[in-house]
Amino acid sequence: MSEKDDGLGLGLSLKLGWGENDDDNNNNLNHHQQQQYPFYVHKPPQSVPNQRASFNNLFHFHDRSSETRSFLRGIDVNLPPPPPSAVVDDENAVSSPNSTISSISGKRSEREGNGDENERTSSSRGGGSDDDDGGACGGDGDGEASRKKLRLSKEQALVLEETFKEHNSLNPKQKQALAKQLNLMPRQVEVWFQNRRARTKLKQTEVDCEYLKNCCENLTEENRRLQKEVQELRALKLSPQLYMNMNPPTTLTMCPSCERVAVSSTSFSSSATMPSAPPPANLNPAGPTIQRPVPVNPWAAMLNQHRGRP
DNA sequence: ACACGAACCCCCATTACTTCA
DNA sequence: CGTGAAGTAATGGGGGTTCGT
Numbered sequence: 590m591s592e593k594d595d596g597l598g599l600g601l602s603l604k605l606g607w608g609e610n611d612d613d614n615n616n617n618l619n620h621h622q623q624q625q626y627p628f629y630v631h632k633p634p635q636s637v638p639n640q641r642a643s644f645n646n647l648f649h650f651h652d653r654s655s656e657t658r659s660f661l662r663g664i665d666v667n668l669p670p671p672p673p674s675a676v677v678d679d680e681n682a683v684s685s686p687n688s689t690i691s692s693i694s695g696k697r698s699e700r701e702g703n704g705d706e707n708e709r710t711s712s713s714r715g716g717g718s719d720d721d722d723g724g725a726c727g728g729d730g731d732g733e734a735s736r737k738k739l740r741l742s743k744e745q746a747l748v749l750e751e752t753f754k755e756h757n758s759l760n761p762k763q764k765q766a767l768a769k770q771l772n773l774m775p776r777q778v779e780v781w782f783q784n785r786r787a788r789t790k791l792k793q794t795e796v797d798c799e800y801l802k803n804c805c806e807n808l809t810e811e812n813r814r815l816q817k818e819v820q821e822l823r824a825l826k827l828s829p830q831l832y833m834n835m836n837p838p839t840t841l842t843m844c845p846s847c848e849r850v851a852v853s854s855t856s857f858s859s860s861a862t863m864p865s866a867p868p869p870a871n872l873n874p875a876g877p878t879i880q881r882p883v884p885v886n887p888w889a890a891m892l893n894q895h896r897g898r899p
Numbered sequence: 900a901c902a903c904g905a906a907c908c909c910c911c912a913t914t915a916c917t918t919c920a
Numbered sequence: 921c922g923t924g925a926a927g928t929a930a931t932g933g934g935g936g937t938t939c940g941t
Binding site: 902905907912919 | 923924925926927928929930931932933934935936937938939940941
């Protein structure tokens with residue numbers, strides 16, 4: 590349940606920035622191509638658990654921040670539904686408010702049974718203007734429900750993006766309202782959010798992967814170093830005189846898993862070694878590296894061992 | 900209380916289409 | 921102009937949850 594796996598449970602998350610300031614959002618209606626989706630990573634104060642539940646609980650279509658509300662209203666993409674034949678969004682020739690196919694899927698056909706969109710979908714895609722066959726969807730035969738994908742307009746994408754920034758899933762009311770506002774079908778809004786979540790997750794996975802790669806490298810390095818330490822210690826132990834004349838290590842640490850005591854004196858400082866960035870909150874890829882210092886005096890122990898012998 | 904089916908939602912993998920270099 | 925790559929809208933399947941019977 591909860592969030593299935595969502596990457597590796599790292600405390601990282603992505604924030605989408607369509608321009609940091611929401612104030613000048615209207616100015617950001619530009620260049621769909623150039624500024625794709627400026628992902629960047631940030632660390633939330635704490636991991637975000639189960640956004641879906643929290644969001645659905647918290648949001649009953651009334652608590653939209655007034656900012657966004659005004660923003661959404663201000664952008665005014667709620668154009669009257671275009672005539673089925675002449676849907677040409679001059680700028681990019683986009684916006685497919687009436688794609689035939691999206692409501693055809695049997696599984697969902699009756700999901701949004703509000704009628705309004707059904708009548709829209711019922712026929713005549715048209716959105717493709719005249720050159721519709723321009724290489725796409727071979728047949729485009731009248732009867733068959735070949736899907737003609739049309740891009741969303743910049744404004745639509747922007748509004749969706751802004752909404753997604755607030756919460757990455759929608760309840761039915763929101764979906765309806767957003768669809769109405771953007772002159773899309775609810776199914777399209779839903780699909781957009783699904784794809785958007787997938788994109789976010791993919792991006793997050795890439796970030797996580799990079800992080801784990803770094804951790805792996807660090808651990809490999811650490812392992813190599815420790816092996817070397819072990820060899821050195823063994824060498825010391827084989828030369829008893831050196832061993833006895835050596836200053837005892839100031840502190841020893843005990844490995845919690847194998848219960849072995851490891852030297853971590855000044856000359857063998859094993860604690861000064863995790864060079865990587867601090868691990869995420871809920872993941873410690875370095876494994877259980879808790880090194881609790883154990884006040885052991887090996888020399889006394891050794892003496893006792895000898896004395897105890899008959 | 901429990902089982903069952905329907906409706907709905909989400910995730911995931913994939914396809915189909917568009918755009919750009 | 922043709923082509924491959926990248927981006928993304930859309931599809932279909934499977935699993936989970938909720939709700940009514």
